[in-house]
Every structure is written in C-alpha cells, then in structure tokens.
Amino acid sequence: MHPMLLPRRAGKTVRWLQDCDHQSGASMVEVLVALVVVAIGVLGAAGLFLLSNRGTVDASFRTAAAQAASEMADRVRLNPGGAATYNVNAVIDTSVAIATDCYSVACTPVQQANFDRLVWAKSLVDNARTEPDRSHYARIPGARAVVCMDSTPNDGSPSAPACDLRANAPWVVKIWWQGRAMTAAEGSGEITRSFMMSFLP
Structure with missing residues (x-):
C-alpha cells in the first residue's frame, strides 16, 4: 500500500467519526425535546381530565338537588293542611329522630309535614336507607336544606336561610352542599354550592 494514502485515510476516518458524534448529539437533543413536549401534553390532559371529572360530579349533585326539590314540592302540595x-326559616335538622312513621299509621297534617321534612332531608345525605325512605337519587355530600315561603328565594346560606315567611311569597326549596372548586376565582378545596327552586302549592 502506498504510504501517502495512510494520512488521507486516517483523516477521512477522523472526520467520519466526528460526523457520527455530531449526528448522535443532535439525535439526543431531539429526543429530549420530544420527551418534554410529550410530558407537557400529558400534564395538560391530566388537568383537563381532573377538571372534567369535577364538573361531572358537580352536575350529578345539581341534578340530584333538582330531583329532591321537585319531590319536596310535591309533598307540600299533597298536604296543604x-x-x-x-314553612320554617331554618335548615332541617337530620339528627332528630322521626317521631311518627306516617308510612305505618294515619297522621295529622302537622305530623305528616314533620315526617315529610325529616325523611326528605335525611334522604339527601343518606342513600343507604331502606325503602320506602331510601333516596332515589345520588347522595349529596354535606347537604343541608330548607323549605319555606320567601319573597327573595335566591338568597341565604345554610347558617342563615333568609326566608321571610311572608304569606303571599312563593314557596322555595333551598339546598346547599359541599363541592370542589373548579376555577381560579373559586379558589381551591371545597366550597358551598346551592340549588334553589321556587314553586306554587
């Protein structure tokens, strides 16, 4: 082999190795960039999934509250006496025991009203009760409710329902429960949500 070819061949080999190193480095950078992009996408998708799940849960509670309010309105209509x-300006205390079981005995209008209020309020927070008291809708965590006559039906809170009890005011069912915050304006953690429905007896 001609001796003058060796340096050239060696030089070409060195340049070839340098090119390979350069190409390998570029490939690693591309892989890292791709991984970062994928990670950002996965985190974004997870955030959207979490927000969507919270929205679904809140919607199910709101639907349950609407069904419960409609049921209570029917109870009031069926017992005008x-x-x-x-008509009480206070949330229904679900810790009170049922005095008279109107499913088993004939009740006076007052007994029926007390029975209706308590059984209905208990059904909001306990969907494991046996028939005929068992709730037919989803459990609403931390639910508190009031039934009253109120000329400003869209106000109040669990601690102060703000029912004015006026004789000519519309009837209203107010239900509050604890839900998860879903927007920056709502902050973080649990917040009090509400559903209010006016009705005619």
Whole structure:
C-alpha cells in the first residue's frame, strides 16, 4: 500500500467519526425535546381530565338537588293542611329522630309535614336507607336544606336561610352542599354550592 494514502485515510476516518458524534448529539437533543413536549401534553390532559371529572360530579349533585326539590314540592302540595309546619326559616335538622312513621299509621297534617321534612332531608345525605325512605337519587355530600315561603328565594346560606315567611311569597326549596372548586376565582378545596327552586302549592 502506498504510504501517502495512510494520512488521507486516517483523516477521512477522523472526520467520519466526528460526523457520527455530531449526528448522535443532535439525535439526543431531539429526543429530549420530544420527551418534554410529550410530558407537557400529558400534564395538560391530566388537568383537563381532573377538571372534567369535577364538573361531572358537580352536575350529578345539581341534578340530584333538582330531583329532591321537585319531590319536596310535591309533598307540600299533597298536604296543604300542614303548610305552616313546612314553612320554617331554618335548615332541617337530620339528627332528630322521626317521631311518627306516617308510612305505618294515619297522621295529622302537622305530623305528616314533620315526617315529610325529616325523611326528605335525611334522604339527601343518606342513600343507604331502606325503602320506602331510601333516596332515589345520588347522595349529596354535606347537604343541608330548607323549605319555606320567601319573597327573595335566591338568597341565604345554610347558617342563615333568609326566608321571610311572608304569606303571599312563593314557596322555595333551598339546598346547599359541599363541592370542589373548579376555577381560579373559586379558589381551591371545597366550597358551598346551592340549588334553589321556587314553586306554587
């Protein structure tokens, strides 16, 4: 072999190795960039999934509250003689025991109203009760409710329902429950949500 070819051949080999190193480095950078892009996409998708899940849960509670309010309105309509007993400016205390089981015995309008209020309120937070008291809708966590006559039906809170109890005011069912915050304006953690429905007896 001609001796003058060796340096050239060696030089070409060195340049070839340098090109390979350069190409390998470029490939690693591209892989890292791709991984970062994928990671950002996965995190974004996870955030959207979490937000969507919270929205679905909140919608199910709101649907349950609407069904419950409609049921309570029917109870009031069926017992006009107990109207004054339903009309109370305070959330229904679900820790109170049921005094008279109106499913088993004939009740007076007042007894029926007290029974309706308590059984209905208990059904909001306990969907494991046996028939005929068992709720037919999803459990609403931390639900508190009031039934009253109120000329400003869209106000109030669990601690102060703000029912004015006026004789000519519309009837209203107000339900509050604890839900998860879903926007920056709502902050983080749990917040109080509400559903309010006016009705005519």
